[in-house]
Amino acid sequence: MEYEDASPEVRAVYDDIMATRKIDQINNFWKALASHPPTLRRTWESLKEVMAPGALDPLTKEMVYLAVSVTNSCEYCIASHSAAARKAGMTEEMFGELMGVVGMANETNRLVNGYRVPVDERFKR
Amino acid sequence: MEYEDASPEVRAVYDDIMATRKIDQINNFWKALASHPPTLRRTWESLKEVMAPGALDPLTKEMVYLAVSVTNSCEYCIASHSAAARKAGMTEEMFGELMGVVGMANETNRLVNGYRVPVDERFKR
Amino acid sequence: MEYEDASPEVRAVYDDIMATRKIDQINNFWKALASHPPTLRRTWESLKEVMAPGALDPLTKEMVYLAVSVTNSCEYCIASHSAAARKAGMTEEMFGELMGVVGMANETNRLVNGYRVPVDERFKR
Amino acid sequence: MEYEDASPEVRAVYDDIMATRKIDQINNFWKALASHPPTLRRTWESLKEVMAPGALDPLTKEMVYLAVSVTNSCEYCIASHSAAARKAGMTEEMFGELMGVVGMANETNRLVNGYRVPVDERFKR
Amino acid sequence: MEYEDASPEVRAVYDDIMATRKIDQINNFWKALASHPPTLRRTWESLKEVMAPGALDPLTKEMVYLAVSVTNSCEYCIASHSAAARKAGMTEEMFGELMGVVGMANETNRLVNGYRVPVDERFKR
Amino acid sequence: MEYEDASPEVRAVYDDIMATRKIDQINNFWKALASHPPTLRRTWESLKEVMAPGALDPLTKEMVYLAVSVTNSCEYCIASHSAAARKAGMTEEMFGELMGVVGMANETNRLVNGYRVPVDERFKR
Numbered sequence: 153m154e155y156e157d158a159s160p161e162v163r164a165v166y167d168d169i170m171a172t173r174k175i176d177q178i179n180n181f182w183k184a185l186a187s188h189p190p191t192l193r194r195t196w197e198s199l200k201e202v203m204a205p206g207a208l209d210p211l212t213k214e215m216v217y218l219a220v221s222v223t224n225s226c227e228y229c230i231a232s233h234s235a236a237a238r239k240a241g242m243t244e245e246m247f248g249e250l251m252g253v254v255g256m257a258n259e260t261n262r263l264v265n266g267y268r269v270p271v272d273e274r275f276k277r
Numbered sequence: 278m279e280y281e282d283a284s285p286e287v288r289a290v291y292d293d294i295m296a297t298r299k300i301d302q303i304n305n306f307w308k309a310l311a312s313h314p315p316t317l318r319r320t321w322e323s324l325k326e327v328m329a330p331g332a333l334d335p336l337t338k339e340m341v342y343l344a345v346s347v348t349n350s351c352e353y354c355i356a357s358h359s360a361a362a363r364k365a366g367m368t369e370e371m372f373g374e375l376m377g378v379v380g381m382a383n384e385t386n387r388l389v390n391g392y393r394v395p396v397d398e399r400f401k402r
Numbered sequence: 403m404e405y406e407d408a409s410p411e412v413r414a415v416y417d418d419i420m421a422t423r424k425i426d427q428i429n430n431f432w433k434a435l436a437s438h439p440p441t442l443r444r445t446w447e448s449l450k451e452v453m454a455p456g457a458l459d460p461l462t463k464e465m466v467y468l469a470v471s472v473t474n475s476c477e478y479c480i481a482s483h484s485a486a487a488r489k490a491g492m493t494e495e496m497f498g499e500l501m502g503v504v505g506m507a508n509e510t511n512r513l514v515n516g517y518r519v520p521v522d523e524r525f526k527r
Numbered sequence: 528m529e530y531e532d533a534s535p536e537v538r539a540v541y542d543d544i545m546a547t548r549k550i551d552q553i554n555n556f557w558k559a560l561a562s563h564p565p566t567l568r569r570t571w572e573s574l575k576e577v578m579a580p581g582a583l584d585p586l587t588k589e590m591v592y593l594a595v596s597v598t599n600s601c602e603y604c605i606a607s608h609s610a611a612a613r614k615a616g617m618t619e620e621m622f623g624e625l626m627g628v629v630g631m632a633n634e635t636n637r638l639v640n641g642y643r644v645p646v647d648e649r650f651k652r
Numbered sequence: 653m654e655y656e657d658a659s660p661e662v663r664a665v666y667d668d669i670m671a672t673r674k675i676d677q678i679n680n681f682w683k684a685l686a687s688h689p690p691t692l693r694r695t696w697e698s699l700k701e702v703m704a705p706g707a708l709d710p711l712t713k714e715m716v717y718l719a720v721s722v723t724n725s726c727e728y729c730i731a732s733h734s735a736a737a738r739k740a741g742m743t744e745e746m747f748g749e750l751m752g753v754v755g756m757a758n759e760t761n762r763l764v765n766g767y768r769v770p771v772d773e774r775f776k777r
Numbered sequence: 778m779e780y781e782d783a784s785p786e787v788r789a790v791y792d793d794i795m796a797t798r799k800i801d802q803i804n805n806f807w808k809a810l811a812s813h814p815p816t817l818r819r820t821w822e823s824l825k826e827v828m829a830p831g832a833l834d835p836l837t838k839e840m841v842y843l844a845v846s847v848t849n850s851c852e853y854c855i856a857s858h859s860a861a862a863r864k865a866g867m868t869e870e871m872f873g874e875l876m877g878v879v880g881m882a883n884e885t886n887r888l889v890n891g892y893r894v895p896v897d898e899r900f901k902r
Contacts, residue, residue, distance in 0.1 A: 627691050
């Protein structure tokens with residue numbers, strides 16, 4: 153749904169996205185969600201809160217987002233959050249190391265399953 | 278496989294793990310892998326290389342590892358990498374924000390799928 | 403595999419699919435499975451039984467199918483079961499709410515993992 | 528975090544959960560999230576909105592939640608949403624059919640992958 | 653559901669399982685499915701057909717089953733199919749190599765995602 | 778990254794890949810990894826070790842790789858490992874049976890989750 157065709161409720165979200173992110177176009181993701189305004193509004197408000205700078209900096213958050221998206225095979229999310237992470241300062245070297253960690257985590261997660269490794273006593277809650 | 282029962286090949290890996298991580302016990306994960314020494318050696322060498330400080334700092338790497346393990350529902354990995362991330366400096370506040378990002382990424386990954394969002398032209402390669 | 407090129411065994415399945423669903427074309431899914439007739443037959447018989455009206459109505463079943471396909475990132479399945487669910491009566495509003503539930507379930511599934519929440523006594527079996 | 532030890536901010540969420548759901552105990556899930564109050568509040572507000580009756584009835588929503596949790600292997604979520612779905616009216620017969628659909632969807636999602644089935648022209652957007 | 657409490661329909665499936673597999677006890681999996689007899693019967697008939705010796709031998713099939721279960725983090729399935737694969741001839745060395753392949757496949761699947769690798773022309777259909 | 782543009786470090790890996798696999802072109806996967814040479818080298822060395830003939834033959838290993846890739850919905854990996862498995866001797870019949878096992882494993886993995894089946898005493902470690 154394009155800006156010009158959107159209801160005031162949807163436009164308000166689009167405006168807040170553009171203002172918060174200092175951008176002047178709306179990604180296809182938000183345009184798609186706009187077909188169900190409550191989901192658009194709720195998702196944007198949650199994402200805005202979660203991705204705001206806090207105890208973790210924006211670059212770390214974007215790299216974590218990318219790591220999850222890569223693990224879940226979400227092509228769109230990988231494309232958009234790769235761009236966002238690079239914009240936030242991720243270099244080619246950092247991306248290479250990030251993929252190294254993501255790859256090894258996915259590998260060892262399965263080795264743990266296959267070998268049925270019991271949780272060490274000192275890691276229990 | 279306990280240290281005292283291990284072959285010289287396995288002991289060499291155990292020794293390197295303890296020296297590299299400055300610890301004096303071997304986690305159940307490595308003891309389980311020791312039943313197939315080539316997998317033990319290869320996995321350790323890869324993990325050692327991937328988790329070494331580089332363009333990304335060790336805390337960021339541990340949090341990414343945790344994010345992947347949470348996405349994959351690997352109970353053992355969540356337990357051990359939560360401990361490792363906390364040892365590397367992750368506070369309760371940072372953990373809360375990390376989970377916020379992991380949760381939202383898992384949510385939006387599926388919204389993208391369900392709404393069949395096409396990749397924006399500017400994110401294409 | 404097109405109808406005209408199919409063996410009698412495959413044609414019998416195609417005929418049953420078209421008669422059961424009151425349609426006159428065979429989806430690419432079945433044409434692909436036809437390269438291994440036992441898988442074609444078995445999959446169709448199972449699907450026919452599982453998707454038949456019963457204690458759950460066909461629309462509910464199609465929405466559950468879609469929810470699983472979205473969670474698994476199966477593009478083909480999302481496309482075909484979105485169409486099937488709409489044909490069975492899913493409105494845009496229902497789809498929006500469905501995606502809301504699917505998204506939140508994927509989010510909270512991971513929060514549960516990350517926070518390592520123990521099962522409440524009263525939910526145990 | 529138990530009610531008596533909770534801050535006013537956390538107590539307000541606990542109170543709203545108990546009032547909305549007409550229950551008098553707080554699940555372990557919310558007690559765990561309470562260690563990061565913003566995540567507790569945001570998750571509850573989203574879940575409350577998403578699970579409220581709307582175009583889909585509460586039972587359908589609970590069954591969809593369960594279907595996703597089963598697909599993701601979230602033990603806690605399966606336990607709690609099985610209970611919630613039964614409370615909302617899910618019979619043993621309905622559960623059996625639900626699992627039938629979830630199982631077949633997970634099976635056919637992979638057959639589609641393996642056979643690399645192209646999306647039918649009429650299902651494209 | 654135990655044999656002595658089962659309906660004739662359920663007993664017939666139990667009998668066929670024990671006869672086909674030359675065993676004299678029923679696994680918890682089948683006892684659980686027995687609460688919905690159509691799912692019990694359908695699942696057993698499909699599994700019996702799929703796991704029968706054919707172009708692939710039983711050991712290969714059990715190892716593939718185990719590889720999928722490890723990838724999906726299904727604890728019960730890993731336990732039961734590890735046992736079945738060992739009974740069919742899987743040695744410790746074979747298990748070690750199997751896990752090596754499963755681990756690397758899970759790793760490279762994600763590297764492919766992260767690096768957004770386009771399918772080589774000669775692998776296209 | 779094409780051979781002619783590659784550094785000596787990257788060329789050495791490309792040369793080893795072509796010599797080991799007796800091929801004369803480099804897949805897009807390796808060309809993509811070449812943007813981070815340590816990941817290229819490490820991934821190739823691990824893959825070379827894991828896929829070498831051992832207690833399991835190369836065809837079995839390729840089919841397991843394919844089974845995991847199908848379960849993970851990795852389109853590129855399915856395309857390249859289907860080709861590799863066929864080259865190693867997988868017939869259409871074997872592929873059909875392989876997909877049958879992969880499909881059923883994905884189905885029963887979820888039935889186990891949904892029915893919350895406890896591990897049988899004799900499968901415990």
